[in-house]
Amino acid sequence: MSNLAKNGSLNSPTGKLLIEDIKTGIIYNLSKRTLDIIGSIFGLLVLSALLIIISLLIKIEDPKGPILFSQKRIGKNGREFKMFKFRSMVTDAEEKLTELLKYNEVDGAMFKMKDDPRVTKVGRFIRKTSIDELPQLFNVLKGDMSLVGPRPPLPREVKEYTKYDLQRLLVTPGCTGLWQISGRSSIGFNEMVQLDLYYIQNRTILFDLKIIFKTFKLILGSKDAF
Incomplete structure (x- = not known):
């Protein structure tokens, strides 16, 4: 069991129960990794x-900027990795973030702004349809991410995590998950953590397949994506 899992056996300061153990069965882990490899390769070829x-x-919209955007994220057991996305913002988006934090529209250790001025015209479309997330299939192939799991947080977000929140890092992060199919940006941070922990405690291959199927149904024009 990881150090995070060991710490998770204690009660949280908020009185919420913490996960005492997680599924680590060989068959499940092999099946999940097989699904990730086949799914990511298939997705990259088809798309x-x-x-x-x-x-x-x-x-074409911004010839000087890069096509892909890589960002440090926190994965399983607190390990840092670079997550890939199609660039949907202006090239100096990170520098402009500080002045926009006061306009954050969600609670907790997460930043979301519906009319973010840093987003480009192409960016608005690929964000609305979640196309900007497709390069993460390369992260899945590498093993940094899974097709299904909690979204990988930013380092600055993890610094604000409670012991209860840190349980999101007990498993490999995913491209999609319960948060995305349950309302995404309309759901606050605390609710997202609860959904992630429910997934961690109840995850199965069948559950993963259901989430992937629901994601496909929502991916074209989700009203909650920004």
């Missing part, structure tokens, strides 16, 4: 034309 078109559109 290759779309990936090329989006890359061209991003470059």
